[in-house]
Amino acid sequence: MLTKAQVEAARQRALEYFEKASIVLTDEEKANIEVADFGLGDLENTGLQLVTYVNTDRYCAKEMVLFPGQTCPEHRHPDRGGARGKQETFRCRYGEVYLNVAGPETKDRVSRPPQGDEEYYTVFHEIRLLPGEQYTLEPNALHWFQAGPNGAVVSEFSSTSDDESDIFTDPRIRRIPQVEE
Amino acid sequence: MLTKAQVEAARQRALEYFEKASIVLTDEEKANIEVADFGLGDLENTGLQLVTYVNTDRYCAKEMVLFPGQTCPEHRHPDRGGARGKQETFRCRYGEVYLNVAGPETKDRVSRPPQGDEEYYTVFHEIRLLPGEQYTLEPNALHWFQAGPNGAVVSEFSSTSDDESDIFTDPRIRRIPQVEE
Numbered sequence: 001m002l003t004k005a006q007v008e009a010a011r012q013r014a015l016e017y018f019e020k021a022s023i024v025l026t027d028e029e030k031a032n033i034e035v036a037d038f039g040l041g042d043l044e045n046t047g048l049q050l051v052t053y054v055n056t057d058r059y060c061a062k063e064m065v066l067f068p069g070q071t072c073p074e075h076r077h078p079d080r081g082g083a084r085g086k087q088e089t090f091r092c093r094y095g096e097v098y099l100n101v102a103g104p105e106t107k108d109r110v111s112r113p114p115q116g117d118e119e120y121y122t123v124f125h126e127i128r129l130l131p132g133e134q135y136t137l138e139p140n141a142l143h144w145f146q147a148g149p150n151g152a153v154v155s156e157f158s159s160t161s162d163d164e165s166d167i168f169t170d171p172r173i174r175r176i177p178q179v180e181e
Numbered sequence: 182m183l184t185k186a187q188v189e190a191a192r193q194r195a196l197e198y199f200e201k202a203s204i205v206l207t208d209e210e211k212a213n214i215e216v217a218d219f220g221l222g223d224l225e226n227t228g229l230q231l232v233t234y235v236n237t238d239r240y241c242a243k244e245m246v247l248f249p250g251q252t253c254p255e256h257r258h259p260d261r262g263g264a265r266g267k268q269e270t271f272r273c274r275y276g277e278v279y280l281n282v283a284g285p286e287t288k289d290r291v292s293r294p295p296q297g298d299e300e301y302y303t304v305f306h307e308i309r310l311l312p313g314e315q316y317t318l319e320p321n322a323l324h325w326f327q328a329g330p331n332g333a334v335v336s337e338f339s340s341t342s343d344d345e346s347d348i349f350t351d352p353r354i355r356r357i358p359q360v361e362e
Binding site (some may be wrong): 054059091136155 | 266
């Protein structure tokens with residue numbers, strides 16, 4: 001569980017990356033940047049900072065920051081009660097991000113699962129995204145992503161987002177953040 | 182109808198605004214910026230420059246440039262064959278944009294229909310969007326928008342985009358661009 005101080009520190013750090021990417025946020029968005037440690041308590045290695053611009057019953061748009069080397073752990077978006085799972089497009093805005101999906105393992109891949117968590121990572125077809133480059137994931141496609149050494153800012157365009165239904169490979173993970181009161 | 186030279190000039194000019202907004206595009210995106218004059222042949226006053234990042238059967242994301250004072254004319258996105266019309270969110274990234282929707286006419290509003298086209302503009306509830314500010318339009322909501330004196334860069338997040346079904350107040354308008362060969 002993250003402490004309030006940890007969340008606040010991560011927000012301030014995330015703001016530095018939004019500034020590097022010249023992304024303008026409102027004061028309210030800045031104050032409410034979501035800091036997700038996925039319940040692993042190791043934000044530096046496994047985590048994500050995000051701002052959700054809009055999430056209707058039809059589409060969603062978010063802006064995400066990954067700190068240098070930080071990983072969003074492997075997961076997929078399954079169908080939900082007859083409705084198709086989330087389809088999503090990642091577009092790199094700043095830095096570089098390594099997106100891993102199913103397919104032939106990339107030779108000399110750059111991204112590596114966080115140390116000690118290797119057993120919870122199963123797809124290693126690595127797609128490198130530099131600013132202006134993007135990739136679209138179909139529903140239920142396993143994926144994980146990791147920032148390069150300068151961090152990354154990534155836009156996510158998608159169908160409706162419903163974090164509760166995500167399925168992570170690592171059974172220890174809890175997506176819905178819990179913050180110490 | 183725009184000439185190829187006019188389209189190319191508008192693309193180059195649009196790139197300047199994307200640069201001001203620090204938005205990175207691929208070379209392919211730069212070469213294919215869509216330049217829409219809505220069939221009126223008066224791009225300086227009525228027009229839009231846009232890059233479509235992704236448009237699936239579920240969601241769409243675009244980046245738009247309006248030159249100083251340029252107007253995207255009044256239109257709406259109706260239901261289509263039983264499917265709900267397009268819902269869309271505009272987020273200002275650079276400059277300022279004046280979005281007009283149905284509602285009480287705004288006193289001392291800044292945006293004005295292009296001269297001579299006043300009869301084709303019917304909604305005057307003006308919403309000013311500065312960088313970081315956004316507004317979501319429900320399907321079938323009449324709207325038009327105009328950039329301030331420094332132009333504007335605006336992100337559009339939406340359900341699937343289908344320009345062919347848009348209904349413009351001005352019957353002279355043809356949304357699907359035609360370029361002189």
